[in-house]
Amino acid sequence: MKQHILPALKLTIICIVFFCGIYTLLILAVAQLAPNKGNGETISINGKVVGYELEGQSFSNDKYFSSRPSAVNYNAAGSGASNKGTTNPDYLKDVESKIDTFLFHNPSIKKSQVPAELVTASGSGLDPDLSIDAANIQIARIAKSRNLTEDRVKTLVEMHTEKPLLGLFGPATINVLKLNIDLDKLN
Amino acid sequence: MNTEISGIIFMYVAMVLLAIPLGSYIGKVFEGQRTWLDVIFNPLDKLFFKLGGIKPEKEMNWKQHLFALLTINVVWFIFSMIVLMTMGSLPLNPDGNPSMSADLAFNTTISFISNTNLQHYSGESGVSYLGQLILMLFQFISAGVGIAACAVVFNAMKERTTEKLGNFYNYFIKSCTRILLPLSIVVAVILLFNGTPMTFKGKDKFISLQGDTVNVSRGPAAAMVAIKQLGTNGGGFFGANSAHPLENPNYFTNIVENVCIVLIPIALVFALGFILKRKKLAWVIFGVMTIGFLSFVVPSVYYEMKGNTSIAKLGIAQNNGSMEGKETRFGAAASAYWGITTTVTSNGSVNAAHDSFTPLTGMFAMLGMMVNSFYGGVGVGFLNFYIYMIIAVFISGLMVGRTPEFLGKKIEAKEMKIATIIALLHTFLILSFTALSSHLYAHDPKTYASWLNNPGNHGFSEMLYEYTSSSANNGSGFEGLGDGVPFWNITCGIVMILARYLPIIGPLAIAGILAKKKFVPESAGTLKTDTVTFGIMIFAVIMIVAALSFFPALALGPIAEFFSQK
Structure with missing residues (x-):
């Protein structure tokens, strides 16, 4: 055992210097070439930051496309999921009340059309995206509350649809923040 | 084809081809x-050896390897x-996050040195940048x-009789630097250019489009996310x-990170x-x-x-699958696929909330961790598989x-005892601690009451999952479990350690003992290990030892939940 202590101590120190120090600094140096120097990509309006491109935010006004429910209320300093089991009765009641709230705000929509992702919380609580279904279902409400034609809103949604990777892999998505910013520009 | 399905097929093919x-x-x-x-790493390794005072050519026997480790x-x-x-109170703590309590530090320490990475804290608020x-x-x-450890066992499996199995430090340093x-x-560079932050600045603050004040956690994430995926951490x-x-910005990074897991x-x-x-x-x-x-991943994705x-009973549309706890940019298929890849290996990173997976x-996911060797953790996954092979050889020999001979070495009582103890240890730890809690x-x-986030069978599953994850050195969780308390910190710490x-000591001992034995060349009477028949034999042993011994516990948890779905 004894003859192993000294190499163990020395190797540990070398590894600290190398992996915590040199490796970290190397990646930090490369980060200076990355978008916004590795500080996170922000979106600004008139020079003021209104959000992080990758992180969702809460939209409770009917004039905006609402984001998905968040278990942490879009707290970007404390991400998390609801961790509710799929058969938990309290959870299912909660989903039901979310459905009712959604139908109240979107009276032209039938219950069977409500996409589940709009009444279930995301994994991070910061989901920046909506599915195509979840965006389309809100078009009627947006158009009505903003006095726009549904076609204009629909065109905007289509413009913001990000196709699957290379058109082949994964789901199509729509970034809610970018969509809502452009929505404000329509009026 | 459905782009979600083609996405996961692509991931699997890319994984094998790389x-x-x-x-x-x-x-x-x-x-x-x-x-x-070599151009880069020969000088680097020499520097490590010189500063560490290590002679990489000095070979060790299996006991010396263990002591060094x-x-x-x-x-x-x-x-x-x-x-x-x-x-x-140390530097690099711009957000002013607190130090850990003794029991949480014990859990976190064991968790990270054992390659488990069970986290009973939350990264944003529970640890400083230095801690990260x-x-x-x-x-x-x-x-x-x-x-x-895996390299030592490979070395010991060669066709010869020897005690000398290479130098531990040599294998260790080279695994870190060259692999x-x-x-x-x-x-890390791929992640950087897709938006993962790498900064030592603290939290940012902005006013959102609808006027909320939002604080945003950042930090040196890109460097860490890369190794956490690659090292089955x-x-x-x-x-x-x-x-x-920020940790997994889009579907492309999801492919990269998921491929890295396996x-x-x-x-x-x-x-x-x-x-x-x-x-x-090998094949x-x-x-x-x-x-x-595949037998785990296909039904899960389905x-x-x-x-x-x-x-569905509530009468709404679920065209995109079960989305509770999942992210839109990954979708249901890639979330389920990740869920299984991360549990069959001992990785334990998640891109969806496992607690909210369908039963x-x-x-x-639990079965993946119970077997713990369908690919398995880096190095240790193969060691677990090695134990099953030894048992399979012994049983087929008796049949x-x-x-029983394995690669030219006779398997005798001592090796079998070690193999059996190691194979049963996993079952014992999981079931006895779940029974205790x-x-x-x-x-x-x-x-x-604060332990469980869900009632009934699912609540039981939360406890079963936690100990399964600890014992498999996996680190994922049914995170609804209120695990940041001394009971869970300490018991999970003991299970992880x-x-x-023990599953490193066992296979190393067996391999070391076998390497010392006389090499018996293959003859017509040798049980061939590189055949499909033997493959089926190993599979049967795994299913009987691992899967069946957990069946009663699974029946109380996810299986009961599945059949009670209304």
Whole structure:
């Protein structure tokens, strides 16, 4: 055992210097070439930051496309999921009340059309995206509350649809923040 | 074809296609053969050896390997406890996060040196940037230890009689510098250019479009996320792990991160084929692992894409599957796929909330950890598989009435005893601790009310999952469990420590003892191990030892939940 202590101590120190120090600094140096120097990509309006491109935010006004429910209320300093089991009765009641709230705000929509992702919380609580279904279902409400034609809103949604990777892999998505910013520009 | 399905098929194919050449590369590294990265790494390794006072050519027997391995882990334990309990007042803490309590530091330390990365804290608020960097260090070196142990066993499986099995430090350093480091740099750079932050600035603050004030956690994440995926570590920078949009920004990074989970575990199987010059054996092992993996992943993807039965009853549309706890940019299929890849290996990073998986997906995730060798963790996954092979050889030997031989070495009582103890240890730890916690909860549900986030069978599953994850050194969780309390910190710590070191000691001992034995050349009477028949035999042993012994517990948890779905 004894003859192993000294190499163990020395190797540990070398590894600290190398992996915590040199490796970290190397990646930090490369980060200076990355978008916004590795500080996170922000979106600004008139020079003021209104959000992080990758992180969702809460939209409770009917004039905006609402984001998905968040278990942490879009707290970007404390991400998390609801961790509710799929058969938990309290959870299912909660989903039901979310459905009712959604139908109240979107009276032209039938219950069977409500996409589940709009009444279930995301994994991070910061989901920046909506599915195509979840965006389309809100078009009627947006158009009505903003006095726009549904076609204009629909065109905007289509413009913001990000196709699957290379058109082949994964789901199509729509970034809610970018969509809502452009929505404000329509009026 | 559905783009979600084509996405996961692409991931699997990419994984295998990258693992095959990486396997030959790892084989060359272990054998000390020339590789194209020598230009950089020969001088670097020399520097490590010189400063560490290590003679890499000095060979060790299996006991010396073990002593070297355990000693360095003790040093890491002490060092980590000190840092985690004082980091609140150390530098690199712009957000002013506090130091850990003793029980939480104990849990976190064991968790990271054992390559588990169970996290009973949340990255944004529970640890400083310095703490994150130290945890990242353990992600490199604990993975390096696992790969080094695996290299020793590979060396011992060669056709010869010897006590000398290479130098531990040599394997360890080379695993870190030549395998983990270059891959981590590549992955970290990919993440950087897709938006993962790498900064030492503290929280940012802005006013959102509708006027809310939002604080945004950031930090040196890209460097850590890369190695946490590659080293089957899984400990995320942010609380939500790879579901967090900064940790896993888009579908492309999801492919990269998911491929990384299984890349080295598969590559090590091919490295075995390279080192022993038994390509066919490697393919048999890979085949068994793959069949196991596919039998878990296919139903899981099916059930997640099908949606939650209870929500379907509420009468809404579930065209995109069960989306509770999942991110839109990944979708149900890629979330289920990740859920299984991360549990069959001992990675434990998540891109969706496992607690909210439909019941059977939750069960397959647990089964992946219960078997713990369908690809398995870096290095240690193969060690677990090795134990099953020894048992399979012994049983088949008895069945045909021959002396059990494995790669030219006789398997006798001593090796079998060790193998059996190690194989049963996992079952024992999981079931006995789950029984203990269930007993406490059942007898005093009021005191322990904060433990469970869900009632009934699912609540039981939360406890079962936690100990399964600890014992498999996985680190994922049914995160609804209120696990940040001394009971869970300490019991999970004990499970992790036993489940890490004993399954390394056991296979090393067996391999060391076998290597010393006389080599018996293959004859007509030898049981051939590189055949499909033997593959089926291993598969049967795994299913009987691992899967069946957990069946009663699974029946109380996810299976009961599945059948009680309304």
